[in-house]
Amino acid sequence: MNAAVGEKTYEQVCAEVVRFYARHVQLMDEGRAEETAATFTEDGTMVSPPKISTPIVGRTTLAAGLRANADQLSADGIRYRRCYSTILVEVRADGSIFAKSYVQVVRTERGKGSYLHAMCVCEDVLVRVDGELLVAERVVTRDDEIV
Amino acid sequence: MNAAVGEKTYEQVCAEVVRFYARHVQLMDEGRAEETAATFTEDGTMVSPPKISTPIVGRTTLAAGLRANADQLSADGIRYRRCYSTILVEVRADGSIFAKSYVQVVRTERGKGSYLHAMCVCEDVLVRVDGELLVAERVVTRDDEIV
Amino acid sequence: MNAAVGEKTYEQVCAEVVRFYARHVQLMDEGRAEETAATFTEDGTMVSPPKISTPIVGRTTLAAGLRANADQLSADGIRYRRCYSTILVEVRADGSIFAKSYVQVVRTERGKGSYLHAMCVCEDVLVRVDGELLVAERVVTRDDEIV
Numbered sequence: 001m002n003a004a005v006g007e008k009t010y011e012q013v014c015a016e017v018v019r020f021y022a023r024h025v026q027l028m029d030e031g032r033a034e035e036t037a038a039t040f041t042e043d044g045t046m047v048s049p050p051k052i053s054t055p056i057v058g059r060t061t062l063a064a065g066l067r068a069n070a071d072q073l074s075a076d077g078i079r080y081r082r083c084y085s086t087i088l089v090e091v092r093a094d095g096s097i098f099a100k101s102y103v104q105v106v107r108t109e110r111g112k113g114s115y116l117h118a119m120c121v122c123e124d125v126l127v128r129v130d131g132e133l134l135v136a137e138r139v140v141t142r143d144d145e146i147v
Numbered sequence: 148m149n150a151a152v153g154e155k156t157y158e159q160v161c162a163e164v165v166r167f168y169a170r171h172v173q174l175m176d177e178g179r180a181e182e183t184a185a186t187f188t189e190d191g192t193m194v195s196p197p198k199i200s201t202p203i204v205g206r207t208t209l210a211a212g213l214r215a216n217a218d219q220l221s222a223d224g225i226r227y228r229r230c231y232s233t234i235l236v237e238v239r240a241d242g243s244i245f246a247k248s249y250v251q252v253v254r255t256e257r258g259k260g261s262y263l264h265a266m267c268v269c270e271d272v273l274v275r276v277d278g279e280l281l282v283a284e285r286v287v288t289r290d291d292e293i294v
Numbered sequence: 295m296n297a298a299v300g301e302k303t304y305e306q307v308c309a310e311v312v313r314f315y316a317r318h319v320q321l322m323d324e325g326r327a328e329e330t331a332a333t334f335t336e337d338g339t340m341v342s343p344p345k346i347s348t349p350i351v352g353r354t355t356l357a358a359g360l361r362a363n364a365d366q367l368s369a370d371g372i373r374y375r376r377c378y379s380t381i382l383v384e385v386r387a388d389g390s391i392f393a394k395s396y397v398q399v400v401r402t403e404r405g406k407g408s409y410l411h412a413m414c415v416c417e418d419v420l421v422r423v424d425g426e427l428l429v430a431e432r433v434v435t436r437d438d439e440i441v
Contacts, residue, residue, distance in 0.1 A: 009158075009306075010306075010309055010313075011158050011162075011303075011305050011306050011308070011309035012156075012157075012158050014158070014309045014312065014313070015157055015158035015161045015162075015305075015309075018161065018234075019157075019161070019235070019236065021233065022233050022234055022235035022236070022247075023235055025233050026233065026235060026247065079290050081233075081249055081266050081268075081290065082233070083230075083232045083233055083249050083251055083377075084232060084233050085232045085377045085378060085379045086315065086316050086319050086320065086375075086376070086377055086378050087312075087316055088313070088316035088317055088320055089313065089316075100316075100320065102375055102377050104251070104377055104398070104400065106251065106263065106266045106290075108266055108290035108291050112291075113265075113291050114263055114265060114266035114290055114291055115263060116263060116400065116408055116409060116410060118407075118408060119375055119400045119402055119408035121375075143373050143375065143400075143402035143408055144402050144406075144407050144408055156305075158305050158309075159303075159304075159305050161305070162304055162305035162308045162309075165308065165381075166304075166308070166382070166383065168380065169380050169381055169382035169383075169394075170382055172380050173380065173382060173394065226437050228380075228396055228413050228415075228437065229380070230377075230379045230380055230396050230398055231379060231380050232379045251398070253398065253410065253413045253437075255413055255437035255438050259438075260412075260438050261410055261412060261413035261437055261438050262410060263410060
């Protein structure tokens with residue numbers, strides 16, 4: 001645990017990962033689609049079986065999907081908050097980071113209060129590009145689709 | 148991320164901020180009103196639009212409000228837990244810290260189980276006084292009041 | 295906060311504790327009973343008043359209980375996720391660690407979606423054995439049983 005990871009210690013990497021998710025998730029939940037897409041690598045992938053079983057590939061495609069989604073939610077008066085917790089951080093030999101998080105997705109609809117929409121697990125491979133962590137590969141699963 | 152903040156590294160500041168919220172929130176949720184008020188600066192402010200649109204100012208006023216609230220909840224057999232997650236920590240040039248957190252407020256009522264009461268976002272300016280982090284300014288918003 | 299704890303700094307200990315819980319909880323929630331039991335000390339104890347008022351003592355007994363529970367949940371198509379947040383970490387003079395966490399227990403049942411099952415507080419004494427953190431004593435309380 002004291003060993004440096006590249007030039008970074010484990011606690012430095014953890015602080016970075018926690019910071020990454022906080023910023024990434026708040027951008028996504030606030031509908032800032034293009035900035036969210038920029039937190040993926042250029043050829044980043046996202047898959048969410050069984051619903052999205054063919055990976056979405058690349059920042060441009062991700063940005064378009066995020067934008068369409070954000071506009072729809074805004075029009076419908078719906079807000080999602082992805083509450084990340086219990087984040088397991090593992091540094092791999094190649095310097096990439098595997099992070100497995102619990103995500104409580106809370107939905108708020110105008111006039112209907114807030115409730116737990118889905119319990120998800122998010123498994124990411126994060127890589128460092130020009131000093132910044134980015135999502136290279138994401139797999140999201142919903143407990144109610146796999147139990 | 149490696150750069151020292153004042154004399155502290157980013158990961159030191161993050162560990163402090165996480166510790167601050169854990170202690171602060173557990174004091175609040177356990178009805179320890181005066182100790183909670185002491186985690187604000189002497190002239191600390193709290194606002195929660197639209198319900199509390201005029202800021203509550205100062206430790207004494209905060210303590211009185213927290214005490215009245217805690218006593219009422221205790222009499223009614225109600226417990227709130229403010230589950231902080233997804234905490235974004237930014238250190239500002241003046242040494243203060245901006246922290247933006249997701250807060251799932253869970254309510255438990257005697258004989259009625261626990262449920263999500265509100266999904267909130269808490270935006271704080273934290274400052275250091277005699278080495279201790281304190282809340283100088285707080286803005287809390289509820290998603291169901293702003294969507 | 296800068297002071298070393300044994301040979302570790304506070305932020306190192308915090309990173310370790312957060313890592314411990316992420317791994318421990320994910321093992322438990324995935325039904326890996328024996329690996330979960332191995333994250334307790336040989337004579338580790340667990341109590342959850344009022345339901346479990348007599349402590350469960352020892353890794354072997356814990357493993358048996360966890361295994362029976364995991365098998366039953368699997369047969370019933372139920373998944374629990376224990377979302378840990380707001381973790382207060384205190385290092386004691388004897389080198390042990392007191393950690394007090396909020397735990398939102400989310401339950402997912404086949405065909406019934408996910409919902410908040412219980413709001414718990416988990417109070418652990420963690421000790422270091424051969425360099426690894428382990429639970430020596432655990433007390434879990436449910437808000438709906440103590441309000």
